[in-house]
Amino acid sequence: DETNQRxxxxxxxxxxxxxxxxxxxxxxxxxxxxxSLEEEIRFLRKIHEEExxxxxxxxxxxxVHVEMDVAKPDLTxxxxxxxxxxxAMASSNMHEAEEWYRSKFADxxxxxxxxxxx
Numbered sequence: 001d002e003t004n005q006r007x008x009x010x011x012x013x014x015x016x017x018x019x020x021x022x023x024x025x026x027x028x029x030x031x032x033x034x035x036s037l038e039e040e041i042r043f044l045r046k047i048h049e050e051e052x053x054x055x056x057x058x059x060x061x062x063x064v065h066v067e068m069d070v071a072k073p074d075l076t077x078x079x080x081x082x083x084x085x086x087x088a089m090a091s092s093n094m095h096e097a098e099e100w101y102r103s104k105f106a107d108x109x110x111x112x113x114x115x116x117x118x
Contacts, residue, residue, distance in 0.1 A: 026115035034108050041101050048097075052090060 023115045027112050030108050030112045030115070034105065037101070037104055037108070041097070044097060048094070055086075
C-alpha cells in the first residue's frame with residue numbers, strides 16, 4: 001500500500017513538473033509576444049511621429065500667395081479649422097493605438113496568468 005502511494009505521489013510529481021515546464025514555456029512564449037508587440041508599437045509610434053513631423057514641415061514650407069481682394073480672416077479661419085481637424089484626427093489615432101496596445105497587453109497578461117495557474 002505504501003509502495004502504491006509512493007508510486008502515485010511520484011507520478012503526480014512528474015505530472016506537475018511537466019505542467020510547470022509547459023506553463024514556463026507558455027509564459028516565455030507570451031513574453032516574446034509582448035516584446036514583439038511593444039517593438040511594433042514603438043515602430044508604429046516612430047513612423048507616426050515622422051509622418052506628423054513631415055506634414056508639419058510641409059505645412060510650414062508651403063507659402064500661400066493670396067491676392068489682396070481675398071478676405072484674409074476667412075483664410076486664417078479656414079486654416080485654423082483644418083489644423084484643428086488634423087490635430088483631433090492625430091489625437092484620435094494615437095488614442096486608438098494606445099487602446100489597442102493596452103487591450104493586447106491585457107490579453108497577453110490574462111493568458112500568461114491562466115498559463116501560470118496551470
